[in-house]
Amino acid sequence: MPRILVIDDDAAITELVKVNLELAGYDVSEANDGVKGQALAIQLMPDLIMLDLMLPRVDGLTLCQRLRRDERTSNIPILMLTALSQTQDKVEGFNAGADDYLTKPFEVQEMLARVRALLRRADRLPQAAHGEILSYGPLTLIPERFEAVWFGQTIKLTHLEFDLLHCLLQRHGQTVSPSDILREVWGYDPDDDIETIRVHVRHLRTKLEPDPRHPKYIKTVYGAGYCLELPPTDGKLPTSRNDRNEVTASPPQG
Secondary structure, eight states: OOEEEEEOSOHHHHHHHHHHHHHTTOEEEEESSHHHHHHHHHHHOOSEEEEESSOSSSOHHHHHHHHHHSTTTTTSOEEEEESOOSHHHHHHHHHHTOSEEEESSOOHHHHHHHHHHHHHHHHOOOOOOTTOOOEETTEEEEGGGTEEEETTEEEEOOHHHHHHHHHHHHTTTSEEOHHHHIIIIIOSOOOSOOHHHHHHHHHHHHHHOSSTTSOSSEEEETTTEEEEOOOSSOOOOOTTSOOOSEEOSOOOOO
16 A cells, blocks of 8 residues: 655645545555654655645755655655645746645645556656667666666666656657656646646756757757757767766756
């Protein structure tokens, strides 16, 4: 039975979430502030964390960053649960390391769908199916470790970054629409909010591009989606890239 940790100081919301998750077959634990939430996350090692943004003692953004920096909790999916709905609030949540974002008030069925999608993605270890591409030119994906070999260097990815790069690699040289990315990577029907995709594409560019502000490989096709353009043969890493053997999975700040 998957265990879910709900960290929220609103008792009514916590009870609503807890009851519906338990009815859906999940084991639910709860904490009402950031300090208790971090302690329980380390103690319980839940399969998913639902994290409110506005928390006493330690706020949700800070806690999310702490959980991502701690190797014990760095790969636990985090669903940000908050009343703040502005685009910038979502960007800050994703930059802190959240995997998905659910705005209060929300429909219970939408909450359950997003929980299922996050658990399914975290549980899934991509395996190469017949005809599936895991290597092309300077890029090779390593599903067992959620890593990429990029121009000969090992790049550590989050699970979500790996899935996003995997999605683009399957169609390298082609434009992939935001709706297709949301269905394949996030696992639910698309809505009109593509900020989720933009933030994670920016994270990937920070790790793979010589100049993330002027992307050479992960290109935006305005009004249509994103395109991964790779040279057909291996080459040396561009000289403008930092000379590092490994890039960590920590998302950029801001």
